Amino acid sequence: MNRSLILIVSSLLSLSSAMMDGAEPVPTxxxxxxxxxxxxxxxxxxxxxxxxxxxxxxxxxxxxxxxPVFAPASGTVSFAGVVAGSPAVSVDHGGGVVSSYVPVRARVRLGQNVEAGAPLGDLLAVGPAAHCLPRTCLHWGVRRDGDYVDPLELVGVQAGPAVLLPLNSDQAA
Structure with a gap:
């Protein structure tokens, strides 16, 4: 199945699920x-x-x-500084949606407008947010109207519930 079709199906499933829950759909x-x-x-x-x-x-x-860490969608830089000893960047995407990135040394400044794909800063491997040690990782958070949502849904990854299959199942990987 090609990537475009997967994204369309994923978007439709997300929309129908959100409509059944009475919640606003998450853009994907x-x-x-x-x-x-x-x-x-x-x-x-x-x-x-x-x-x-x-x-x-x-x-x-x-x-x-x-x-480099890139803006996943356009918006306005709402924070570029240090939180609890870790450098961070946040972007207000409008509609109550704010994304955050830690630990990131900012290349942007407060109030700066950014387009999707614009560099926000550089990933660091140090500080209190380096909780993936010995690896380096980016902590990506997203809030909608103050409530945290799964950022992976915004790039079309639908986690869904875990399902255990019998060992002899044809569907077992």
Whole structure:
């Protein structure tokens, strides 16, 4: 199946699922990956049943020190500085959607407009946010109206529930 068809089907599934839940659909086709080439996932998005529940409110993407980090969609830089000892960049994409990137040495400044694909900064391998050690990874978080959402859905990756198949299943990988 070609990539365009997969993105269209994924977008339609996301839209129908969101409509059934009564929630706004999450845009999927207009966002790009913040690292190039498409990175491996080190740790995915996990959130408990309540906003205060433990979890992982973002996705950790494998990268290398000094690698450029790109804006996945257009917006305005809403933060470029240090949070809890880690350099970070945040972009307000409008409509209540804000993305954040840690640990990143900013190449942008507060209030700067950025287009999708514009470099935001460079990935670092040091500091408190270097929680992927010995690897280097980018922590990518996205909030919509203050609530964290899975950033991978914005690039068309639908995690969905885990399903265990019998060992003798034809579908087992």
């Amino acid at each position: 086709s207009r966002w790009e990956w913040p690292l190039r080439p498409v990175p491996a996932l080190v740790r995915g998005f996990v959130i408990g049943p309540h906003p205060w529940s433990p979890g992982h409110r973002g996705a950790d993407l494998a990268g290398s020190a000094g690698q």
